[in-house]
Amino acid sequence: MSHHSPFSTYKFADDLIDEVWDKPNSIHTSYKDVYRLFESMKISDFKKLNEYARMSFLNQGITYAVYSEEHGGTEKIFPFDLFPRIIDNEEWEHLEAGLKQRNMALNLFIKDVYNKKKILKDKVVPQELIFSSNHYCKLMENISPIGGIYTHICGTDLIKNTDGNFYVLEDNLRSPSGVSYVLSNRKALRRTLMDVFHNLKVKAVSEYPYELGKVLESVAPKNAWSPRPTCVLLTPGLYNSAYYEHSFLAQTIGIELVQGSDLFVEKNVVYMKTIKGRVKVDVIYRRIDDDFLDPEVFRSDSLLGVKGLMSAYKKGNVTIVNAPGTGIADDKAVCAYVPDMIKYYLDEDAIISNVPTYLCEREKELEYVLSNIQKMVIKPVDMSGGYGVEICDTKSAAELDEIKAKVKADPRNFIAQPKMNLSVHSTYIDEDKGFQPRHIDLRTFTLLGKDYQFTLEGGLTRVALKEGSLIVNSSQGGGSKDTWVIEA
DSSP states (O other): OOTTSTTTTOOOOTTSOBSSEEETTEEOGGGHHHHHHHHTSOHHHHHHHHHHHHHHHHHHTOEEEEEETTTEEEEEEOOEEEEEEEEEHHHHHHHHHHHHHHHHHHHHHHHHHTTTOHHHHTTSSOHHHHHTOTTOOGGGTTOOOGGGOSOSEEEEEEEEOTTSOEEEEEEEOSSOOOHHHHHHHHHHHHHHSHHHHHHTTBOOOTTHHHHHHHHHHHTSOTTOSSSSOOEEEEOOOTTSTTHHHHHHHHHHHTOEEEOGGGEEEETTEEEEEETTEEEEOOEEEEOSOGGGTOTTTSOTTOSSSOTTHHHHHHTTSSEEESOTTGGGGTSHHHHTTHHHHHHHHHOOOOSSOBOOOEETTSHHHHHHHHHTGGGEEEEETTOOTTTTOEEGGGSOHHHHHHHHHHHHHOGGGEEEEEOOOOOEEEEEEETTTEEEEEEEEEEEEEEEETTEEEEOSSOEEEEOOSTTOOOOOGGGTOEEEEEEEEOO
């Protein structure tokens, strides 16, 4: 490679899988066209291209909010890297089958847990684990949503380990976010790398809003009044960190973006206020947490939800997407049982394995975790965004003692996983460093409607922009890449 190319100072890591390079100066076949384009540029030219993409994001309002005690909420442009991640069709088909299998099993599990509880009675999943979870929603007991669908949208996070296999890190079922960045990344990259994009026959992601719209309509109550059900997206409002995504999705799906104050319930029917009068609402794609949905039955001080919503939901007059109570499967301790759920409900082995997980509330596993703490990553079971994660091989002896004490004081609230060496990908850092390897993961999106399933081809590749960091979340300084699934 040229001394003046953006790759001239690239640091190859011998002990990690580099998804772009087989070895120094030997690039994977699928990346040759993209590499050739970037290698032909001076770093100054690439910097201009990068700035162009950044301004494109700024002009589109593609931002997210970072919250801190010092600064409150700060709006930032979502960091985006121009070097796409490429997944070949055969590997993607394997992942897609695994993701659909997983979402089917999770949906059956949530349905079972709130109704017959067979998996608990058969002691496949411990009932004390479920009933002690902060996300178990007693109000959902004996409620069956339209079509029996609870997990309409599932965001599953995958990593590729040094053995070359993908593993499931966790599932996100309450309000999986990030798909708007997939669509925006693709739009920016199509403009910037048009020729390469078409030469490689990259599978489209633009159909996602249409497919999500189909899912929403498929689970509308049978008593919908108009020829097409009325679907809305319920947002906490302008100051929410994901508000850009809420407004983007509402617009691209073609549904109304509403806040709690725009809706009201009368005789167990939900209506939307409009300048032409009230309009009956059939499906609510909610982007607010269970606790804030209905001040009559959850938090009485909530100003974000709709009074009487759960009563209308119980009567079957409105569908809530995702269903309340799905957060039970977001509990990282419950996630460890998903391969068992797949075997129990589908009589199949899991196509994609979980990252090995130790439940700290089990005495023997806690003992093992404490004895091997330096090899572990400790995670709270019910936090997201990378918050509360402790990567123990970076800690001092005093810090490790503190972590041990915290885990021993509340073992139910923690899981431990061996530190997995996430694969790395060439990522542009700055004019001095050019491209450098950075750790990545993949957030995927699977939709489940009545007699209908769809997986977005690709997903959001998230990048840990800090050197050596394994935390890819945007709230922790991470960025993203476009993910290209190449047609066979």
